[in-house]
Amino acid sequence: MTALIDKFSRQVRYVRISVTDRCDFRCVYCMSEEMTFLPRAQILTLEELHQVARAFTELGVEKIRLTGGEPLVRKGIDDLVTDIGSLPGLKDFAMTTNGASLPRYARALKQGGMDRLNISLDSLDPERFRRLTRSGDLTKVIAGIHAAQDAGFERIKLNAVILRGRNDDEVLDLVDFARDEQLDISFIEEMPLGDVSDHSRGETFYSSDDVQTRIESRYALMPSPETTMGPSRYFRMADSQSRVGFISPHSHNFCSTCNRVRVTVEGRLLLCLGNEHSVDLRDTLRRYPGQLEPLKEQIIEAMDLKPERHHFSTDGDVQVVRFMNMTGG
Ligand code: SAM
Numbered sequence: 001m002t003a004l005i006d007k008f009s010r011q012v013r014y015v016r017i018s019v020t021d022r023c024d025f026r027c028v029y030c031m032s033e034e035m036t037f038l039p040r041a042q043i044l045t046l047e048e049l050h051q052v053a054r055a056f057t058e059l060g061v062e063k064i065r066l067t068g069g070e071p072l073v074r075k076g077i078d079d080l081v082t083d084i085g086s087l088p089g090l091k092d093f094a095m096t097t098n099g100a101s102l103p104r105y106a107r108a109l110k111q112g113g114m115d116r117l118n119i120s121l122d123s124l125d126p127e128r129f130r131r132l133t134r135s136g137d138l139t140k141v142i143a144g145i146h147a148a149q150d151a152g153f154e155r156i157k158l159n160a161v162i163l164r165g166r167n168d169d170e171v172l173d174l175v176d177f178a179r180d181e182q183l184d185i186s187f188i189e190e191m192p193l194g195d196v197s198d199h200s201r202g203e204t205f206y207s208s209d210d211v212q213t214r215i216e217s218r219y220a221l222m223p224s225p226e227t228t229m230g231p232s233r234y235f236r237m238a239d240s241q242s243r244v245g246f247i248s249p250h251s252h253n254f255c256s257t258c259n260r261v262r263v264t265v266e267g268r269l270l271l272c273l274g275n276e277h278s279v280d281l282r283d284t285l286r287r288y289p290g291q292l293e294p295l296k297e298q299i300i301e302a303m304d305l306k307p308e309r310h311h312f313s314t315d316g317d318v319q320v321v322r323f324m325n326m327t328g329g
């Protein structure tokens with residue numbers, strides 16, 4: 001039973017924790033080319049991150065996802081995973097990663113108790129991949145996917161953000177790659193988080209419905225009732241184990257069933273991805289070091305701030321000034 005229920009009777013069972021704002025990539029939809037990252041004193045220590053995870057699981061949260069920034073560039077991430085992985089009550093422990101450091105870490109993550117991985121992959125063309133990530137090496141990411149498979153991760157999911165005119169022509173190639181590698185794949189609509197210098201978001205918006213139409217030109221998609229306690233809508237293909245998901249914050253609003261909150265690397269508890277409602281957990285962590293009760297009380301009280309819904313639009317306006325790497329995607 002979760003102690004975390006908001007004003008709209010939604011039960012919060014899922015928390016995404018950002019463990020760093022830093023990243024070895026600079027994806028065009030996520031960051032600007034020149035980023036200023038937070039000074040060390042402002043970000044939660046590994047111990048504080050563990051405390052936060054513990055407070056949430058003691059309040060009934062069953063699923064934790066570590067994200068960032070790129071979680072695998074945080075020093076000591078393997079120890080943090082082991083600490084969180086052993087928390088009682090945690091049923092689903094996951095990470096979203098760009099995959100480039102998985103050859104080094106996949107085994108340690110699995111041994112530390114991590115259940116699932118989402119790996120971001122927007123292009124299978126090495127040059128285009130470098131352009132979209134501004135620095136990423138596709139070979140490393142593919143090696144990372146294989147390392148995760150070798151380490152025993154099952155149902156690995158690819159995340160692909162599709163941008164009109166940039167990679168919308170790769171939708172079918174990405175689906176075929178997922179089928180060949182026996183992976184699931186989710187297509188994500190770009191969200192207007194942070195003012196990125198690379199493009200106007202209105203121009204590049206490509207809806208999940210358009211992605212679906214492209215896929216259905218080759219494969220019939222059958223709606224699947226499965227859920228991973230997230231906002232994805234899933235489909236299956238008749239001749240494959242791979243699932244295809246759509247995360248559509250614009251075109252299919254999922255707020256009414258939202259069961260999640262986020263914690264930024266500065267310890268801000270964000271009640272909604274698309275709104276600024278938040279409370280400062282870092283202040284409480286530092287005022288009462290080592291004490292879980294004040295933190296838990298603050299989290300329970302914060303539930304009243306969870307807004308009913310977000311209001312993203314596709315006209316390219318920036319509605320939330322936070323970048324995705326700060327929010328913890
Ligand atoms: N670095 C890791 C990665 O790329 O998987 C984890 C953090 S990243 C912010 C999490 C996810 O958010 C990635 O799948 C990324 O593609 C997605 N993302 C980043 N900026 C986005 C945006 N503006 N709109 C939609 N998705 C975005």
Ligand code: SF4
Pocket residue numbers: 023024025026027030031068069070098120324325
């Ligand atoms: Fe880094 Fe992930 Fe953002 Fe790309 S999407 S810049 S990999 S944090």
